[in-house]
Amino acid sequence: MxxxxxxxxxxxxxxxxxxxxxxxxxxxxxxxxxxxxxxxxxxxxxxxxxxxxxxxxxxxxxxxxxxxxxxxxxxxxxxxxxxxxxxxxxxxxxxxxxxxxxxxxxxxxxxxxxxxxxxxxxxxxxxxxxxxxxxxxxxxxxxxxxxxxxxxxxxxxxxxxxxxxxxxxxxxxxxxxxxxxxxxxxxxxxxxxxxxxxxxxxxxxxxLQTPPDIVPLWYLTPYYSILRAVTFEWLPGGAKLWGVLAMGAAIVVLFFLPWLDRSPVRSIRYRGWMYKTALTLFVVTFVMLGYLGTRNPSHVDLVLLKNVTWSQIGLVVYFAFFLLMPIYTRMDRTKPEPDRVTGQ
CATH class of the missing domain: 1.20.810.10 (Cytochrome Bc1 Complex; Chain C)
Incomplete structure (x- = not known):
């Protein structure tokens, strides 16, 4: 071009x-x-x-x-x-x-x-x-x-x-x-x-010349960050295999969202504080994982901890949002839905 x-x-x-x-x-x-x-x-x-x-x-x-x-x-x-x-x-x-x-x-x-x-x-x-x-x-x-x-x-x-x-x-x-x-x-x-x-x-x-940090474009970096977050070589098959599985699971779990959400209401307007807090944490975590996916995992670009440690925390929060969803959406205190569209 x-x-x-x-x-x-x-x-x-x-x-x-x-x-x-x-x-x-x-x-x-x-x-x-x-x-x-x-x-x-x-x-x-x-x-x-x-x-x-x-x-x-x-x-x-x-x-x-x-x-x-x-x-x-x-x-x-x-x-x-x-x-x-x-x-x-x-x-x-x-x-x-x-x-x-x-x-x-x-x-x-x-x-x-x-x-x-x-x-x-x-x-x-x-x-x-x-x-x-x-x-x-x-x-x-x-x-x-x-x-x-x-x-x-x-x-x-x-x-x-x-x-x-x-x-x-x-x-x-x-x-x-x-x-x-x-x-x-x-x-x-x-x-x-x-x-x-x-x-x-x-x-x-x-x-013959490898870039200092090999990263994908920003829209794929959250999953790349999850891939790199698995560093435990003691796992059966090694860290690389489990990193690939974690990255794949991070995408596959999205398909099950309709059946994980057990709330009696649909809209966040009528949900309780549990779902609102969980969704906020999920969005912040997803953005953080996207940022960390563009950075060297051994550096410290956020607060105190290495990037790989923050990625591991993000991995836990990411999957907790989905795997705990059947519990907190059922326990959450919701408001009654209106019979008609409010137009607000």
Whole structure:
């Protein structure tokens, strides 16, 4: 892209656009946690959304190698080598994914095909299914109540509004605001201090020069931090295997959220202090893990403790939020839900 007219714009629009897309996805997921969009009868919507999220992460990983920068090269080498932790078939599996003994042109060609053709087609299918499932049961609302319980004489929900023009105008405003922010970053600070594009990735891939710290882009760093938090070599199979399992479990547990949440109400407006406190701790922990995933684990970038120690604390809090959810959501003292949407 450096060798074509306007290539800089295409490159920055692509890289910044990817980060903005993940910002929107994370905000969308957070809103779901706030208002109970994962609860019945929207379990299928949540599951399809989580499949979309995982597929987006795969798309980001496959595309990350394509610039063939030094950080891209070594990042791909590290992530693919994680498959080597699988007992018995690990080394052969990692070699099969790479298509070679090391990351090479064979890896680049197959990742290009995945990034440009296969994964976008899968994303398109999942987006379609996500929207179909949404239209089947209807959207949620900040009160978390079922508007179909109150209908007019024609059978339409009293608190329902048409998708057009209400939602389209609202969403167009959101798109305009996000596009303004995106283009401002593209034109003025496309690297955003190394968060959207790392300095090491402007250097061509070099098999003889390893970057000081090999880290993925920010939207994958919370899970990378969980991976590095497991340092106990006394575990059966070693720390690497359990780190990979912890990272995988951190993603898989999100799929079970609709059945872990046992609260009688959906929206945070009517939940008690336990869920509000747990959700606050979870968000702070997720952001902290994301930050620590970009830092050297042996350094001290937060207060007093090494980064790896904070990551281990974050790992415990992250999983406690989900595994203890059936208990604290059932024990929490909630407020009664209104019969109609409040409009607040």
């Amino acid at each position: 450096r060798d074509v007219p306007g290539g800089w714009f295409i490159r920055y629009l692509h890289s910044v656009g990817a980060s903005v897309l993940f910002i929107v996805v994370y905000l969308h997921m957070f809103r779901g946690l706030l208002y109970g969009s994962h609860r019945s009868p929207r379990e299928l919507i949540w599951l399809l959304g989580m499949l979309l999220y995982v597929t987006l992460m795969a798309e980001a990983f496959f595309g990350y190698l394509l610039p063939w920068g030094n950080m891209s090269y070594w990042g791909a080498q590290v992530i693919i080598s994680l498959f080597g932790a699988v007992p018995g078939i690990g080394p052969g599996l990692a070699e099969w994914i790479r298509g070679d003994f090391v990351v090479s042109d064979a890896t680049l060609n197959r990742f290009f095909a995945f990034h440009v053709i296969l994964v976008p087609l899968l994303l398109s299918l999942l987006v379609y299914l996500h929207i179909v499932a949404l239209h089947k049961v209807g959207g949620n609302n900040p009160d978390g109540i079922d508007i179909k319980k109150n209908k007019d004489a024609s059978g339409k929900p009293l608190d329902g509004i048409a998708f057009h023009p209400y939602y389209t105008v609202k969403d167009n405003l959101g798109v305009a605001v996000m596009m303004t922010a995106l283009l401002a970053v593209v034109f003025f600070v496309p690297e955003l201090g190394g968060w959207f594009l790392e300095k090491d990735n402007f250097a061509p891939a070099d098999v």
